[in-house]
Amino acid sequence: MGAFDNAARRAADTLTTPYDPAMGRGGHSDDEATPYDQSIEEVEFMRGACAAAQRGDLGCLKGIIDRRPKLLADDGVGGASGYTPLHYASREGHLDCVTFLIKQGARVDQSTSSGNATALHRAAYTGQVKVVKALLAAGADALLRDADNETPLHKGCAFGSVGCVEVLLEACPDARYVKDRHGETPLERIPKDAAATRAAFDRF
Secondary structure, eight states, X not given: OOHHHHHHHHHXXXXXXXXXXXXXXXXXXXXXXXXXXXXXXXXXXHHSHHHHHHHTOHHHHXXXXXXXXXXXXXXXXXXXXXXXXXXXXXHHTOHHHHHHHHHTTOOTTOOOTTTOOOHHHHHHHTTOHHHHHHHHHTTOOTTOOOTTSOOHHHXXXXXXXXXXXXXXXXXXXXXXXXXXXXXXXXXXXXXXXXXXXXXXXXXX
């Protein structure tokens, strides 16, 4: 686990929307870190663009990017992780933040260093249909694969999101044939109880 992951994990535990290793909402207890025992990196994360994007605080995000435009492509605590505000906003479904970041020139296909995940992977992973549409409209590549050789369609299928699957199949029909590192296609990743998601493949 890198310095960014450690800093982000502990720092965001004090945010309204806590952090987990997959960049999402996690647990929080009274004995976890407070702003008074955090490292400099953790405080930097809390004050940065990634945290604002995770919270969906558009006003704060605009102010940060206006002052430090380079944070469009930076995690704010060293930059080695490859995470960007767009990854955070996309995973949490904050469409207004996603739209703002795209307009400011955020690279929609920037991938994380360890997992090769793009913002489109993150949005599909949590079923954020509107964000998936916005990223595709901005030119996001639906055939890019992460470290598990999964496309965003694999993520949407695993989540069981009918909307994401339909949008991704329409945008990139060839993604249905890609096999992940376990040899599974997106269709094979759909939960058994997600019949509606499975039926989407018959329409495209």
